[in-house]
Amino acid sequence: MKPETEAELAEMVAGLQHPVRIVGGGTRGVPGPEAEINTSGLNGITLYEPGALTLVAQAGTPVAEIEAALDAEGQQLAFEPMDHRGLLGTKAEPTIGGVVAANISGPRRIQSGACRDFLLGVRYVDGTGQVVKNGGRVMKNVTGYDLVKLMAGSWGTLGVLTEVSLKVLPKPETVATLAVQVADIDSAVQAMSVGLNSPFQVSGAAYDPQDGNAYLRVEGFQDSVSYRLKQLTPLLAKIGQVSEVADPIATWRAIRDVQAFHSHGGDVWRISVKPTDAPEISERLSADQTLFDWGGGLIWARVPQGTDLRARLGRFDGHATLVRATEETVKAFGRFQPEPMALQALTRGIRQRFDPRGVFNPGLMG
Amino acid sequence: MDMPTPNPDILNRKALVLRRLQQVLPEDAVIHDPAETRAYECDALTAYRCPPMLAVLPSTTQQVSDVLRICHEEGVPVVPRGSGTSLAGGALPTADCVILGVARMNDVLETDYDNRFIRVQTGRTNLSVTGAVEEEDFFYAPDPSSQLACAIAGNIAMNSGGAHCLKYGVTTNNLLGVKMVLMDGSVIEIGGAHLDAGGLDLLGLICGSEGQLGVVTEATLRILRKPEGARPVLMGFDDNEVAGQCVSDIIKSGILPVAIEFMDTLCIKACENFAHAGYPDCTALLIVEVEGSEAEIDDQLAKIIEIAKRHNPVELRESQSAEESAKIWLGRKSAFGAMGQMNDYMCLDGTIPVSSLPEVLRRIGELSKEYGLPVGNVFHAGDGNMHPLILFDANKPGDLEKCEAFGAEILKLCVDVGGCLTGEHGVGIEKRDLMSHQYALVDLEAQMAVKDVFDPDWLLNPAKVFPLDASEARRTARLAAE
Numbered sequence: 089m090k091p092e093t094e095a096e097l098a099e100m101v102a103g104l105q106h107p108v109r110i111v112g113g114g115t116r117g118v119p120g121p122e123a124e125i126n127t128s129g130l131n132g133i134t135l136y137e138p139g140a141l142t143l144v145a146q147a148g149t150p151v152a153e154i155e156a157a158l159d160a161e162g163q164q165l166a167f168e169p170m171d172h173r174g175l176l177g178t179k180a181e182p183t184i185g186g187v188v189a190a191n192i193s194g195p196r197r198i199q200s201g202a203c204r205d206f207l208l209g210v211r212y213v214d215g216t217g218q219v220v221k222n223g224g225r226v227m228k229n230v231t232g233y234d235l236v237k238l239m240a241g242s243w244g245t246l247g248v249l250t251e252v253s254l255k256v257l258p259k260p261e262t263v264a265t266l267a268v269q270v271a272d273i274d275s276a277v278q279a280m281s282v283g284l285n286s287p288f289q290v291s292g293a294a295y296d297p298q299d300g301n302a303y304l305r306v307e308g309f310q311d312s313v314s315y316r317l318k319q320l321t322p323l324l325a326k327i328g329q330v331s332e333v334a335d336p337i338a339t340w341r342a343i344r345d346v347q348a349f350h351s352h353g354g355d356v357w358r359i360s361v362k363p364t365d366a367p368e369i370s371e372r373l374s375a376d377q378t379l380f381d382w383g384g385g386l387i388w389a390r391v392p393q394g395t396d397l398r399a400r401l402g403r404f405d406g407h408a409t410l411v412r413a414t415e416e417t418v419k420a421f422g423r424f425q426p427e428p429m430a431l432q433a434l435t436r437g438i439r440q441r442f443d444p445r446g447v448f449n450p451g452l453m454g
Numbered sequence: 455m456d457m458p459t460p461n462p463d464i465l466n467r468k469a470l471v472l473r474r475l476q477q478v479l480p481e482d483a484v485i486h487d488p489a490e491t492r493a494y495e496c497d498a499l500t501a502y503r504c505p506p507m508l509a510v511l512p513s514t515t516q517q518v519s520d521v522l523r524i525c526h527e528e529g530v531p532v533v534p535r536g537s538g539t540s541l542a543g544g545a546l547p548t549a550d551c552v553i554l555g556v557a558r559m560n561d562v563l564e565t566d567y568d569n570r571f572i573r574v575q576t577g578r579t580n581l582s583v584t585g586a587v588e589e590e591d592f593f594y595a596p597d598p599s600s601q602l603a604c605a606i607a608g609n610i611a612m613n614s615g616g617a618h619c620l621k622y623g624v625t626t627n628n629l630l631g632v633k634m635v636l637m638d639g640s641v642i643e644i645g646g647a648h649l650d651a652g653g654l655d656l657l658g659l660i661c662g663s664e665g666q667l668g669v670v671t672e673a674t675l676r677i678l679r680k681p682e683g684a685r686p687v688l689m690g691f692d693d694n695e696v697a698g699q700c701v702s703d704i705i706k707s708g709i710l711p712v713a714i715e716f717m718d719t720l721c722i723k724a725c726e727n728f729a730h731a732g733y734p735d736c737t738a739l740l741i742v743e744v745e746g747s748e749a750e751i752d753d754q755l756a757k758i759i760e761i762a763k764r765h766n767p768v769e770l771r772e773s774q775s776a777e778e779s780a781k782i783w784l785g786r787k788s789a790f791g792a793m794g795q796m797n798d799y800m801c802l803d804g805t806i807p808v809s810s811l812p813e814v815l816r817r818i819g820e821l822s823k824e825y826g827l828p829v830g831n832v833f834h835a836g837d838g839n840m841h842p843l844i845l846f847d848a849n850k851p852g853d854l855e856k857c858e859a860f861g862a863e864i865l866k867l868c869v870d871v872g873g874c875l876t877g878e879h880g881v882g883i884e885k886r887d888l889m890s891h892q893y894a895l896v897d898l899e900a901q902m903a904v905k906d907v908f909d910p911d912w913l914l915n916p917a918k919v920f921p922l923d924a925s926e927a928r929r930t931a932r933l934a935a936e
Binding site for chain 1: 612626657707709806807809920
């Protein structure tokens, strides 16, 4: 089913006789029932005010279309959403609704915030076919409960997004990146921490064990970037040899999309921890390959197919999401980290009220 | 402003409820003498007052849990209270409620610079969170004007903002985790020092829920390294529209100031008399602040001043010293107090799309003449969050009602141009009955359904946020069942 309007979608949902999978571009590997509702027919930017840093778009609008419109005005989606196609081998066009539904954020999350932090408003169709709105298109809004945050990252389990409004930010004039040669993950976390704890506005802090480099990104006006690079270099040189990366845009796209894993098989997990836990956690993982972002707080791990990584991890402060695996593996371990009983009860209660018939993405989140 | 009729059955059981609470709390933590409960009769929305049946001041999460469990069993409504600085009546009691104040819970539990967070008990004041990390040159970003007094508990309940959130975001963008107690006494933890939720973003839901979903007793907050320096520039214009255009042009230029504040003539004069900040005499004043090293500040301000010059400012002045900057901000942050010295005032908090600024200011001016009540405007221009201050005389019969009607018209106007009723103060009782102007019943139902999950009996701060008629069936369901 591929509705062309919100009203058509609402009617379809109201008439559903069986569960469906909610799909935008279908690039993020969400499993589910055969039957699907595809939102890519809800397409188009409805409002863009560069002077107010606001953009409103229908959920099925391709991310590429939005990024092009922003680029023309020297602006961008500051949360730097990842493109999953390379990692998952999916095709088609990622949509903004998919980005929001999955709360997809990239390396700049550590400084600017996640997708959910830039989401100002939503319209969605709930499980009974009613159109609901929350938030709006202004940057500060505490009118009633913040269902906007709730919808971000709810993976289509609470409603089908029809329209999202986003805060956008100026695109930096200059991007530069320092690479620090480090001996191990401990020194890497230390180097990233030096950058993030400095007043020099580091907007990306990642570590690739394969090349042994910790990467620190600085963005802004040219003179300011040069100044901050100059200030950061001696601080980092105490930890390892520092050099400047030739193509910082490509470096961060590779980190954002976990390109290092693209040509290798196996399951891929995404683990969120506090940065200083990264060394100990990564030891427990004993993964085939890892990549660290968010100052060490985000760990990408590649392991042999069917590995129960959560069993290896045991109890820890954070969460592990299974991003790439066979359907059986996802079924066996669950895509998302099981929550404590009390939170599960709340999640179930909310889901039951938003989608009382259980027709949206059954089995996906708890 | 209507509040539900107190439940006589609860009032009759006051002695029993008191006895049960005294069993789980120290003697001095339970306030029952009507002379003393009066201290809790209102928050900063002082036009409305009602002493609670009882007030409790627990010192631990366990005590909070005991209090909520007992009130749940007894069917007694609970109104949580931070420091009582809400401008929206968020902590306004009802005669049959227990006020649960978290003021005694103000410890720092953990400070972690390597991971850039602090964990505090939520009775701690906003400014003292920064105070706890300042020595290491860190700060907690959200900075409501009441930051000297307001508690983190209230900041989380209202999702408070401040002048500097154009760059750093509001409370929800700086909150990493909470420990909170649900109405049935169960204690839950959401989030932590790591980023983002593994499942549904319940943390995002809690923040801004106005004390209706649970009582947050501990919070993990993101702390940031202080910038090397900051400097404001003052820009005076003889036309609101031109000032509005200048704001838009600055934002479009690619510079992201940490703050862009706007004041009109009435506010400029009041604040100048109060703080002697050297504000120019003009129609519209902008305070634009940027951060960085000296050279970076010079560079950004040069770009901003170049933009401002294109709009023929009547005054353009960079702060020359840290002392002058402090005065400039003191003036701005004292705006409510300074206006309060002129008369009683009602402070509004609507947000509008920045592009509607001139139109909305013009319309507020017209309404001011119609109602015969003066209005001062002071607001966060970068994000469109307005604070019209309507002056009135509380001792003059009919003036408060007139002021409220005027305020309601302004807020409806904010919604009609594409904005919202409240940007950072919350709905409370103040904007409760205007909610149906912004949201259809189906939108409100979706929000109330969330409260049904967290607090099925609707005992936590029940008469707030939602129009009374919309929430009535839920609020009275338990009573009807008995």
